[in-house]
Amino acid sequence: MEPVTAAIIYYSATGTVHALARAAAEGAEKAGAAVRLRRIAETLPDEVIDAKPPAWTEHRDASAGIAVAELDDLDWAEVVLLGTPTRFGLVSSQLKAFIDSTSPLWSQGRLAGKVYSAFTASSTAHGGQESTILALGNVFYHWGGIIVPPGYTDPIQFESGNPYGTSHVAGAGAPGEVALQAARHQARRAVDVATALKAGRAAVRPTAR
Numbered sequence: 001m002e003p004v005t006a007a008i009i010y011y012s013a014t015g016t017v018h019a020l021a022r023a024a025a026e027g028a029e030k031a032g033a034a035v036r037l038r039r040i041a042e043t044l045p046d047e048v049i050d051a052k053p054p055a056w057t058e059h060r061d062a063s064a065g066i067a068v069a070e071l072d073d074l075d076w077a078e079v080v081l082l083g084t085p086t087r088f089g090l091v092s093s094q095l096k097a098f099i100d101s102t103s104p105l106w107s108q109g110r111l112a113g114k115v116y117s118a119f120t121a122s123s124t125a126h127g128g129q130e131s132t133i134l135a136l137g138n139v140f141y142h143w144g145g146i147i148v149p150p151g152y153t154d155p156i157q158f159e160s161g162n163p164y165g166t167s168h169v170a171g172a173g174a175p176g177e178v179a180l181q182a183a184r185h186q187a188r189r190a191v192d193v194a195t196a197l198k199a200g201r202a203a204v205r206p207t208a209r
């Protein structure tokens with residue numbers, strides 16, 4: 001069987017979600033997937049970012065070499081992990097714009113049947129991490145996806161503490177080993193489920209999506 005394909009697609013303004021995305025990509029690779037790490041295009045003009053705290057420009061410049069997410073990345077992937085900073089308890093507008101561009105794939109049923117999972121960061125501990133991940137769940141329902149959350153399926157989950165998806169309190173600093181391990185675990189689990197699904201579909205209904 002060909003390796004499962006996994007797209008880790010994220011938006012990050014100051015690097016926190018980017019760090020989680022990299023860890024998720026590592027976890028997916030470890031689980032045997034072919035992985036694409038893709039950043040969501042920035043929609044803010046350069047002059048707006050230049051006026052923000054230095055972390056914004058530093059991260060913009062540091063991540064310039066990472067490929068920007070395209071619809072083809074979603075189409076290609078059997079596993080999709082979406083990552084976003086929490087913005088007023090919701091998904092960032094940059095990721096939402098990408099989601100809103102997926103209608104051509106959705107209308108052909110090409111987003112259905114994939115494994116989906118989500119991760120986030122917020123400044124504060126009760127700043128909306130769960131509501132952001134649950135909001136992404138609404139999108140996955142519309143796409144006909146199979147949502148695979150981390151739950152408490154690994155000891156790291158009892159340390160990181162978010163069964164909905166990996167999350168990090170950015171106000172406490174950059175993600176440490178606990179959050180990074182949780183992201184690796186989340187991606188590994190999503191790939192494991194997708195691998196089992198792929199094998200099962202090949203055996204039972206080769207044309208099923």
Ligand SMILES: Cc1cc2nc3c(=O)[nH]c(=O)nc-3n(C[C@H](O)[C@H](O)[C@H](O)COP(=O)(O)O)c2cc1C
Binds near residue numbers: 013017089090126
């Ligand atoms: C417009 C805006 C809205 C935000 N809303 C929230 C929020 O509702 N709760 C919270 O704790 N942090 C909020 N934040 C802080 C971001 O979640 C935080 O900076 C982000 O998780 C850092 O991720 P990044 O480094 O990947 O950009 C907000 C930041 C911005 C710019």
